[in-house]
Amino acid sequence: MELFFQSVINSFIQGGFFALWAVGLVLVFGVMGVVNFAHGELVMVGAYTVWVLHSQYGIGYIPALCIAVLLVMFIGLLMERFLFRPKQGDPLGGLINSIGVLFILQVAALVVGGTGPAKQVAPPFPGTLIIQEFLRIPNQRLFSIAVAVAALLLLWFFLTKTKLGWSLRAVALDREAAALQGININRTSMIAIGVSGALAGLAGALMAPISNIYPTMGHNVIITAFIVTIVGGIGSLSGAVLAAVLYAFLHTFVTAYFSGTIATMCGLLIMVLVLIVKPTGIMGQKVSE
Amino acid sequence: MSKVQLSQIAGIVAMLVGLMVLPNYLKYHHQDFLIFLTINILVVVSYRLMTLTGEWSLIHIVMMGVGAYTSALLSKNLGFPVWISMPMAGVGAGLIAALLCFPLFRMTQFYFLIGSFAVGEAIRLAWIFFVKPFGGSSGVSSIPPPELFAIDFMDPIPYFYLVLAVVTVCLVILYRIENSRIGLTLHAVHWKSSLSESVGVNTWKYRSLAFIVASVFVGIAGALKVHYLGNVTPHQFGVGTMVFVLIWVIVGGYNTFFGPVLGAIVLSILDESLRDLEEYRPAIYGALLIAAIMFMPKGLESVPPSIRAWFKAPATPPPG
Amino acid sequence: MALLEIKNVSKRFGGLAALSNVSFAVEQGEIRGLIGPNGAGKSTMFKNIAGFSQPSEGEIVFSGQTISGYRPHTIADLGIVRTFQETTLFQELTVFENALVGCHLQANTNIFSAVLGLDKHKQSRARDKALEVLEFMGLSQRIDQLASELPLGSQRSLAIAIALTSGPKLMLMDEPFAGMNPEETRQMMELTRKVNKSGVTIVLVEHDMKAVMGLCEYITVLNFGTLLTEGTPEEIRHNEAVIEAYLGGSRKH
Ligand SMILES: Nc1ncnc2c1ncn2[C@@H]1O[C@H](COP(=O)(O)OP(=O)(O)OP(=O)(O)O)[C@@H](O)[C@H]1O
Ligand SMILES: [Mg+2]
Numbered sequence: 001m002e003l004f005f006q007s008v009i010n011s012f013i014q015g016g017f018f019a020l021w022a023v024g025l026v027l028v029f030g031v032m033g034v035v036n037f038a039h040g041e042l043v044m045v046g047a048y049t050v051w052v053l054h055s056q057y058g059i060g061y062i063p064a065l066c067i068a069v070l071l072v073m074f075i076g077l078l079m080e081r082f083l084f085r086p087k088q089g090d091p092l093g094g095l096i097n098s099i100g101v102l103f104i105l106q107v108a109a110l111v112v113g114g115t116g117p118a119k120q121v122a123p124p125f126p127g128t129l130i131i132q133e134f135l136r137i138p139n140q141r142l143f144s145i146a147v148a149v150a151a152l153l154l155l156w157f158f159l160t161k162t163k164l165g166w167s168l169r170a171v172a173l174d175r176e177a178a179a180l181q182g183i184n185i186n187r188t189s190m191i192a193i194g195v196s197g198a199l200a201g202l203a204g205a206l207m208a209p210i211s212n213i214y215p216t217m218g219h220n221v222i223i224t225a226f227i228v229t230i231v232g233g234i235g236s237l238s239g240a241v242l243a244a245v246l247y248a249f250l251h252t253f254v255t256a257y258f259s260g261t262i263a264t265m266c267g268l269l270i271m272v273l274v275l276i277v278k279p280t281g282i283m284g285q286k287v288s289e
Numbered sequence: 290m291s292k293v294q295l296s297q298i299a300g301i302v303a304m305l306v307g308l309m310v311l312p313n314y315l316k317y318h319h320q321d322f323l324i325f326l327t328i329n330i331l332v333v334v335s336y337r338l339m340t341l342t343g344e345w346s347l348i349h350i351v352m353m354g355v356g357a358y359t360s361a362l363l364s365k366n367l368g369f370p371v372w373i374s375m376p377m378a379g380v381g382a383g384l385i386a387a388l389l390c391f392p393l394f395r396m397t398q399f400y401f402l403i404g405s406f407a408v409g410e411a412i413r414l415a416w417i418f419f420v421k422p423f424g425g426s427s428g429v430s431s432i433p434p435p436e437l438f439a440i441d442f443m444d445p446i447p448y449f450y451l452v453l454a455v456v457t458v459c460l461v462i463l464y465r466i467e468n469s470r471i472g473l474t475l476h477a478v479h480w481k482s483s484l485s486e487s488v489g490v491n492t493w494k495y496r497s498l499a500f501i502v503a504s505v506f507v508g509i510a511g512a513l514k515v516h517y518l519g520n521v522t523p524h525q526f527g528v529g530t531m532v533f534v535l536i537w538v539i540v541g542g543y544n545t546f547f548g549p550v551l552g553a554i555v556l557s558i559l560d561e562s563l564r565d566l567e568e569y570r571p572a573i574y575g576a577l578l579i580a581a582i583m584f585m586p587k588g589l590e591s592v593p594p595s596i597r598a599w600f601k602a603p604a605t606p607p608p609g
Numbered sequence: 610m611a612l613l614e615i616k617n618v619s620k621r622f623g624g625l626a627a628l629s630n631v632s633f634a635v636e637q638g639e640i641r642g643l644i645g646p647n648g649a650g651k652s653t654m655f656k657n658i659a660g661f662s663q664p665s666e667g668e669i670v671f672s673g674q675t676i677s678g679y680r681p682h683t684i685a686d687l688g689i690v691r692t693f694q695e696t697t698l699f700q701e702l703t704v705f706e707n708a709l710v711g712c713h714l715q716a717n718t719n720i721f722s723a724v725l726g727l728d729k730h731k732q733s734r735a736r737d738k739a740l741e742v743l744e745f746m747g748l749s750q751r752i753d754q755l756a757s758e759l760p761l762g763s764q765r766s767l768a769i770a771i772a773l774t775s776g777p778k779l780m781l782m783d784e785p786f787a788g789m790n791p792e793e794t795r796q797m798m799e800l801t802r803k804v805n806k807s808g809v810t811i812v813l814v815e816h817d818m819k820a821v822m823g824l825c826e827y828i829t830v831l832n833f834g835t836l837l838t839e840g841t842p843e844e845i846r847h848n849e850a851v852i853e854a855y856l857g858g859s860r861k862h
Contacts, residue, residue: 035399086583091399092345096539096582099532103575110568219528223410226403261418268411275404276395462724469723470709470732477699477710484697487659488711488775489685502720 002134007256008249013141015248016148020203021221022228022240023155024196029234030172031192034084034094039225040218041105042197046072046204047213048109051119054208061124061209068205069198075105076197080190102218109215118212125209144206151202152241155195159237168192224251227267231274305457312449319561320445324452326557328513331456333537333549334463335506340543341472342499343479344401347531348389349507351409354416354526356382356508357515361432362422364516371435375455375512382508383501385412390497406528416523428522432515452513459506466502467546475499536574540581541589551589610673612637612810613658613689613779618667618677620653620834627653628834630667635779640801640811642825642842644818646854649831651814652694655781658812659691660684671779688778692768692785694814700757704748707756707767708739711774739774745807746770746800762793766800779810786817794820822846830854 025039036042049068053059059067079101087093113119123140130136159165170178171188179185203221211217228247232239247267254263312320336349359381363374389408396404416423423429440447466472477485478492486492515521541552556577563570581589611634620628628650635641643651656662658669660681669677676684699707712735722728743749746766751759756767765785772780785801786794798820805811815821821828822842830837830845832854838845845851 035403083579083583093582093586096535097579099535100575100577100579100582103532103571103578107569107572107575115568226407230403230407259418261414265411265414265418268407268414271407272392272404272411275400275407276392465724465726466720470728470735471720471723473702473706473710476702480699480701481697483661483681484693484699484771485710486661486681487685487691487693488771489682489690490710491680491682498720 003256005135007252009135009137010256011249011252012245013137013145013248014252015245016145016152017203017207018224018228018248019152019241019244020148020199020206021225022232022244023152023237024199024203025222025225026229026232026234026237026240027168027192027199028196029229031168032080032084032088032094032189033091033175034087034098035091036079036193036196037095037098037222038079038101038105038218039098039196039200040221041102042072042075042200042218043204043207043221044109044213044215044218045075045105046201047208047211047217048112048119048204049201050205050208051121051213052112054124055119055121065202065205069201072201072204073194073197076193076200077190080193084193085186085189106215106218113213113215118214120212121208123209138210140209144210147202147206151199155199155237158195164191223264224267227271230271305453308453309450312446317445320449322557322561324445324449324517325514326554327449327452327456328510329534329537329553329557330550331459331510331513332507332534333541333553334460334546335503335510336534336538337543337546337549338463338466338475338499338506339503340538341467341475341479342496343482344397344496344500345535346393346500347402347406347528348393348409348412349503350526350528350531350534351412352382352386352504353507353511353514354413354521354523355385355504356511357521357526358416358423358429358511359508360512361429361515361521365429365432366422371433371516372437375435375509375516378512379505379509382511383505386501386504387497390493390500393500394493394496409531410528413523413526423523426523428520428525430520432519432521434516434519448517452517455509455513459509463502463506464546471495471498533574536578536581540577540585542587544587548589555589611635612639612672613812614670615654615658616668616670618654618657618664618669620650620657620662621665626834628657628664628831631831631834631836632667633829633836633839635810635812638805638808638810639827640805640813640825642821642828643812643814643831644816644821644828644845645831645837648833650834651831652783653834654831655691655783655812655814658684658781659689661691685775685777688776689781690772690775690777690779691781692772692783694783694787698756698764698767698771701755703753703755704743704759704767705739705752708743708770708774709735711742711771712736712738742770742773745803746773762789762796765789765797769800769804773804773809777809779812780804781812781814783814784816785813786815786820798824 021039021043024042025036028034028036028039046068049071050061050064053064053067054061079098083097083101084094087097123138125139125143127139128136129139129142159169167178167183167188168191170181170183171185175185178188224247228240228243231247232241232243247270250266250270251263254266312323315323332349332353339346339349356378360371360374360378363369363377364371369377393401393404393408416428417426419425434443434448435451467475474485474490474495478490478495482492537552537556538549539552540556541550542548556574559577560570560574563573566573613635615631615633618628618631619626631650631654643654645651653662657664657677660676660679660683664677667677668675671684671687671689674687676687676689679687699710702710740749740752743752746769748763748766748770751763756764759767769780769782769785782801786797789797794817801811801813801824813821813824822845825842827839828842828845829839830848830851837850837854838848840848
């Protein structure tokens with residue numbers, strides 16, 4: 001029973017991270033049509049930034065987090081301007097470019113952190129919230145999930161209630177029509193990747209104190225983000241969030257009761273199943289034949 | 290047989306002879322390098338057959354693993370002679386590929402790319418998870434080398450000859466497939482899938498065929514690798530390795546048969562000469578990849594068009 | 610028995626009925642016109658016949674065999690071939706190779722004989738067929754040209770040649786005259802007649818009324834997805850409902 005309740009809590013926290021990872025990927029794919037394979041590496045850079053600034057240079061955790069967000073956002077913008085924009089209308093080109101960035105960022109992490117064991121950041125919010133003896137939630141995780149949910153709510157507000165957000169959704173729906181209506185595609189792309197990068201940086205910074213930090217940590221991120229994106233429906237943000245929570249439950253429980261390998265395998269198989277049965281995902285729109 | 294073909298054949302024979310003497314003048318680890326390079330050429334050329342249909346898969350290297358595991362387990366656990374287990378590796382990979390056609394080819398384009406990635410990862414995780422018989426994370430080791438008379442196949446030179454022979458035969462077959470009607474139909478499926486269907490081409494069948502044949506050959510490549518290395522682990526066939534295959538194909542250029550070969554050779558040699566950089570090498574690769582896509586989207590093969598023209602197969606001439 | 614029978618076919622896209630309860634029959638040897646304003650459902654009808662999409666309701670019968678639900682390549686195998694509204698060719702291949710792809714059905718080869726070169730006989734038959742069809746369509750001078758380099762008229766001829774190489778009994782032509790000047794149209798009409806004479810039944814979708822009236826003995830009119838009327842060119846020309854449909858504007862305008 002204890003394991004069960006603990007797993008429920010863990011699922012929600014995991015779900016928050018999964019959603020943060022996936023939403024950024026969905027946004028860039030939706031607006032720019034590019035599959036950003038380096039998305040996991042952007043998260044990794046966020047985590048490394050916190051490790052360097054906070055653990056190595058003693059800068060406060062919150063300022064380090066903010067810098068991580070800005071830095072990753074900046075990297076995203078650079079990618080858009082110099083790698084994705086020239087390859088507009090060539091999805092394979094954009095994808096390959098992002099793989100190039102993936103390698104470069106991994107090596108950059110190696111240069112900054114050196115080889116050796118995975119890095120860790122001492123939690124800036126130590127202590128554990130204990131509810132009814134059997135439920136224990138480390139404060140650090142509470143902080144992470146709170147910030148993650150806040151960020152997602154902010155994103156939702158931005159996309160549905162602001163004019164800029166509306167133009168983003170318009171481009172995602174129909175690029176040509178949006179361009180005809182006078183929406184500046186390049187600017188919209190920059191906003192999309194800026195937001196995506198900021199979310200990735202934030203996810204990395206939030207992960208830093210609660211997980212291992214190493215150059216290839218993005219691998220797991222990108223696999224999870226793919227699963228969540230496909231299951232939720234490519235281009236559907238609410239679908240991604242829903243799928244993130246569902247998948248987090250599946251993953252946490254299968255990991256708790258069986259093994260992590262089986263958990264990921266289940267996720268991959270579900271994703272293939274969704275691709276076969278309903279390629280538009282659980283929340284995706286039905287596209288015409 | 291026309292003059293062009295004769296000179297081509299002469300060139301290829303000269304190249305083969307050159308390759309046969311070459312390892313005798315190389316240091317040990319360069320001999321190693323030559324073996325892996327030759328195997329990788331089979332990997333990229335078989336991958337090209339797949340890309341002819343316009344689909345980019347991320348499962349190719351996992352199919353190589355299927356071949357590797359098949360041959361390793363057959364020879365080590367069941368005592369099959371390597372001469373049998375190697376072709377069985379091709380058969381095994383082909384069979385698995387045939388099964389995977391049903392889910393995979395309900396998808397196309399981006400969905401196929403991601404779907405093939407997911408299926409490949411799932412297979413790889415199965416190798417990690419099922420310790421019996423796959424040996425889990427540490428894989429299978431002490432895999433026997435082939436045996437023939439008194440030849441020592443642990444020694445790189447004889448093994449290189451074996452690899453060279455097998456790869457040459459495979460390349461000839463793949464070349465003939467590409468230049469047959471089947472190759473033409475694969476092109477057609479790629480360029481105008483619905484037009485092909487409307488004249489009676491079963492596009493599903495051709496996509497599957499390309500995938501299965503590509504898997505058979507890459508499975509054989511996997512077997513060649515595993516009996517030289519003596520061990521096989523799931524990590525040898527990760528998406529990282531797949532990305533290198535993609536890089537070779539794309540940097541080399543995927544419009545002709547020899548583009549990917551060129552890519553594999555040039556980049557492997559470059560990689561080898563950057564050996565001192567150790568783990569920083571991927572960054573160079575990454576930068577090269579970006580440079581190639583940005584400035585040379587048609588690949589290395591587009592640089593010296595004369596070389597390309599020379600290699601290009603004689604166009605199917607109408608009779609008379 | 611009619612060659613092609615459309616029985617109560619409906620096709621819905623979400624709420625929109627692109628076809629509702631359409632029935633008609635095409636006889637062996639005809640050139641049948643299928644006309645109607647933009648968005649009337651003509652292309653949708655072709656897609657359903659050729660198996661690129663399935664009717665929501667109803668049945669399509671070809672030579673006495675129900676074909677609705679079959680995949681396009683199977684239907685092609687049975688003898689129905691479709692040309693596309695947009696000119697579709699294998700732009701990257703030569704004229705000859707284009708025709709050769711169409712010969713697929715005659716020279717369907719397996720991979721072993723292809724590698725070992727055991728299918729020489731089949732291949733030479735396919736070549737002969739391709740050459741014969743190209744000759745028939747007046748393209749034999751251009752065999753080695755890339756399809757993308759052909760002028761519009763020849764591109765259309767090639768599209769028909771590709772269709773012909775598969776040896777069809779019924780050819781569905783979607784707007785073959787679109788964008789052509791009068792001279793090109795005249796030549797294309799000649800070719801269409803010639804194809805028909807060679808034993809291929811034709812269903813023709815076309816907005817160029819002069820061409821349709823000139824070619825077809827019988828015309829079927831669709832409007833808003835329903836069958837409006839059928840008749841000879843003379844009857845159609847004077848039919849009030851048809852004039853109304855064309856003048857009354859269509860969904861798109
Ligand atoms: N895949 C689809 N999804 C949704 N609606 C469709 C689809 N295909 C066609 N339609 C709709 O069905 C109707 C009929 O279209 P269709 O293309 O058959 O018309 P058409 O008679 O060929 O017109 P045109 O003369 O312009 O070619 C149109 O309103 C069209 O918008
Ligand atoms: Mg139409």
